[in-house]
Amino acid sequence: MYELGVVHRRIDRTPSHLADALAHFGCATVHEAMGRVGLMQPTVRPIYAGAQVSGTAVTVLLQPGDNWMLHVAAEQIRPGDIVVAAVTAECSDGYFGDLLATSFQARGARALVIDAGVRDVRTLAEMRFPVWSKAISAKGTIKATLGSVNIPVVCAGALVHPGDVIVADDDGVVCVPRAMAQATLDAATEREAREADKRAKLAAGVLGLDMYAMREPLAKAGLRYLD
Amino acid sequence: MYELGVVHRRIDRTPSHLADALAHFGCATVHEAMGRVGLMQPTVRPIYAGAQVSGTAVTVLLQPGDNWMLHVAAEQIRPGDIVVAAVTAECSDGYFGDLLATSFQARGARALVIDAGVRDVRTLAEMRFPVWSKAISAKGTIKATLGSVNIPVVCAGALVHPGDVIVADDDGVVCVPRAMAQATLDAATEREAREADKRAKLAAGVLGLDMYAMREPLAKAGLRYLD
Amino acid sequence: MYELGVVHRRIDRTPSHLADALAHFGCATVHEAMGRVGLMQPTVRPIYAGAQVSGTAVTVLLQPGDNWMLHVAAEQIRPGDIVVAAVTAECSDGYFGDLLATSFQARGARALVIDAGVRDVRTLAEMRFPVWSKAISAKGTIKATLGSVNIPVVCAGALVHPGDVIVADDDGVVCVPRAMAQATLDAATEREAREADKRAKLAAGVLGLDMYAMREPLAKAGLRYLD
């Protein structure tokens, strides 16, 4: 957490068959499958709609107004990774633009999640390089102070270890710890199976009140119907 | 306002010929036609662009992090309704997703307006079920505490009674009390008629200064032109 | 800055060959070419994606909840101008809609930048009249108190003099003072030329660490690689 000026070259990535499979379920289902934890704050939003990805985290700790470590991180990217960038203090500057995206994409990165700002967003959308950020800002950054790469970071309120799985879509971003990836995949698969049936019933006009057997607990809780 | 744990099954809906006709004018014109009142705060935004709807309000008062009452509300929906959901405290959780939307749509609801968060927004957009919310968040909710259905609620700063007309588009959301619906429709119709003529003049290069006869009042207020 | 109730009819516009040429480079590149100054705060956002414009500033100082001066400003617009509107206090009201946009467009304005709210945003998008604003709100405004037109204003944290160049795109808005327009254009041109080469290298897998010769300064700063 607190190690500055280091780059961990070896990280334990979640096996790709797990990391890749989670994208399908999306952020909300994965978060439910984990027991409703691991979400980033909803201030981190996609720069364009419709992207849905998962991958293994390469983490970066940045200094305010300084994107030096993103260049250092680029070298640590392997195909299937998602870069997760935190900053040591609140900052909305544009840390990342089309040049870094070109580099990240060439290294095989699938996305960037950053608790700060990015720029060149039209070009990023044209490149189909998805980014989740908390701001869009043309403000440039310097390269003067060390942070770290591949240490545990807190990004938008979520703890992310290098190698964890990141799942991101229009609903937000969730982090699945490596040790929970298989169980989460199983739970998400089961949840999805149940949802298809529920959706059909609801579409046919069945009420959640009946499908979920809520009438009795509601009455016990004291709900009164008035005419 | 303050009744918890109740569901009012009978509400006085604004007649549908009024409720339906207001959609055409959009939120800004309706708000002007009402004398510039009744708007929700601009923090409530559409989850996708281009929807423009009106309908009769079914209201819900929710507890923080708890969406139980949305299931109770579903049963009270009639075709042409718009569900308006307030929370007893600030909360950005994702109270509503594709399953509830399927149920609401099956019941005939036209939209949801909620002073909290929603999720599954890509699916909601594909279903063309419009939602105005103040956040998008994958965070799930529980079902533990009673609120109420069809009591007057304050949603994003606007007082909404069950049966009032809700008009929503890309500019925001406005609530038209049932008793004002006819007068508002008349005023909006008149306003729109005047606007077409104004638009043509302005497009032809006529200045608002002249069209609205502003030069004299501006001079009286002391406006000076310098060269 | 502080003159209220005045309209300056004569302003020194940046020559159009400079003002027009800057649009091509976009906000981020122009801001970098100026030495990383002149940006408006990222709270000012485009109402629709994809617009990229430049033009000469006609400035307006508005009072809270009062859009009278926008009508006065319309008369001062010449083809190629961008209207830049500041308010004397924080306000999110909808100062500008489709009628004023029709008038501005008829006068030759290319865009509006406003540190407040606007409305009729769907129509504005259909008209292809781009607006950068800090809010979207249906709330109407009155016409009661004088501000000024074509005085220096602070808009979203940036000082704008009448006649300066405004460059705006999906990344935000930057103001280029008239006296810096030629130098900024030169620097932006040079910067863009360098970027094409860099992009190709990065796309080919060359690392920024090597392309920018960062390894030595990083080592000097104490960066350690751990396996």
Place this chain on the structure above:
Amino acid sequence: MYELGVVHRRIDRTPSHLADALAHFGCATVHEAMGRVGLMQPTVRPIYAGAQVSGTAVTVLLQPGDNWMLHVAAEQIRPGDIVVAAVTAECSDGYFGDLLATSFQARGARALVIDAGVRDVRTLAEMRFPVWSKAISAKGTIKATLGSVNIPVVCAGALVHPGDVIVADDDGVVCVPRAMAQATLDAATEREAREADKRAKLAAGVLGLDMYAMREPLAKAGLRYLD
């Protein structure tokens, strides 16, 4: 709610023995006694610490940047009233200062609650005229547009009818509808009696787990203790 340009001179004030007695319990206890409803949003804060008041509401609906109606409201104040001011749109201007406070105090007002800004706060503190506001701002206001006095208003998310009881302290502001005042006073009295005993037990080291008999429901909910 939606009537502009009117002043209701006759309002049904909650009897003073009820309105006055509620101050003693403070905002949190009163809000609990009402069933956890009626609170204003926590953005409305006292301008100085330590004031604790209750009184009957005289309500005002203001226009953005315009404090005309506060002068109109002054005439409607009777001893024991608290003025509650809402604005038709978000505004942080300084609507109220030491002159208006002198007038309000002379008329017998006990406090002001306003969903906007105030100024002269040092003098207000010296006068011991308590104010709950959402901003402190020196920005002056105009007197140009009508609002209303003594109509129902939504202030910081709470619906307030003229004559309701307002209770405010360092924890915030709560509105007790006239019809609920007696029941709320009874419930608050009972609650307070219970709390004294609880406080003594907790101070003696008894755990809430035991005092509230929480251990069994926690175990049923699945809580596990690990060593």
Place this chain on the structure above:
Amino acid sequence: MYELGVVHRRIDRTPSHLADALAHFGCATVHEAMGRVGLMQPTVRPIYAGAQVSGTAVTVLLQPGDNWMLHVAAEQIRPGDIVVAAVTAECSDGYFGDLLATSFQARGARALVIDAGVRDVRTLAEMRFPVWSKAISAKGTIKATLGSVNIPVVCAGALVHPGDVIVADDDGVVCVPRAMAQATLDAATEREAREADKRAKLAAGVLGLDMYAMREPLAKAGLRYLD
């Protein structure tokens, strides 16, 4: 505005008899005396209550997370100055603490106004060195990138030229341009004289409605009284 890396050693300070005299009137009166312009945004707040100062501005433009220029500015301070610090991008870091305050105080500075964060606030209060800032944060800053000293800056939305008068109290901060100082002092003096009389009348129970002769304009605007 846009010159980086420069220190202007010679600035035209407003004469001290003007700069000093304005403190007495406070921020709200001075702002009114200027015609309701020149205020900083209310996000800039005093770190402790009760300070009321005026002085001549020494301006600083800082980079995000970098306080180098505050050390450069210290040398330019003369007795009676107030340092006004802007940042090129949004930043809440703690740029200023007790050591810099000791230095500023030794040089004769009366206060700091900064559109960012400060720290050591308890010690600053004990030293009676008043600071207006938009955040309190322990986060330290680096010394790596040049800004400027004594160029015009935009601080919290207000344009400040070196040598302008700054007036600050619990209501906020206002900037009086050097050329307007005498006229503002005159207007503030006159305004204050009028206010004493008004205060006495209001305290005696005279209504603003009568004192300001508002009844007729209110009636003309259409105000209706209902019983």
Place this chain on the structure above:
Amino acid sequence: MYELGVVHRRIDRTPSHLADALAHFGCATVHEAMGRVGLMQPTVRPIYAGAQVSGTAVTVLLQPGDNWMLHVAAEQIRPGDIVVAAVTAECSDGYFGDLLATSFQARGARALVIDAGVRDVRTLAEMRFPVWSKAISAKGTIKATLGSVNIPVVCAGALVHPGDVIVADDDGVVCVPRAMAQATLDAATEREAREADKRAKLAAGVLGLDMYAMREPLAKAGLRYLD
């Protein structure tokens, strides 16, 4: 991080001679001594000025609007602890008041740090039980859903393990991991010793420019002085 429904009864507290000694230095110095990491976001503020504490963390993960786990946590408190409470989603409700404070104080807790709201703040100040929170709100909470006690939590952006040292004062809150406590204490002691000397020099009029030998690096960076 992600274990719900568990209470760890055994935690490795930082030795008290370290945990206690850090209070003296305050949040800013400790944060600098750690290399400028470990700070909570500045949104977490003291409810009254002047408290300065340190202690060992007992951590709590709460659900939105639900304070059940604070009662569970009370039993785990030992003298010298500071309770650190995170919530699984954004929430400003008043989770903690005078009754819980009485219990915490009886158990030996020195303070509460909570990324949510608290109430009864006047009583808490009278009890001298310091709290750092992000909101003050009278809104009550329920007891329905399990969180956890003494698992690692992210509180206001900082990762806190049970047993870590928390240092809090008017500047904010910092977390010192147990393994870094001795080194941080040493570095803070050294830093403080150096500061006394610096403070004396600065008070005598020596400039930071000279004391820190900044003139040469500033010149190298290109700083120009203009007369």
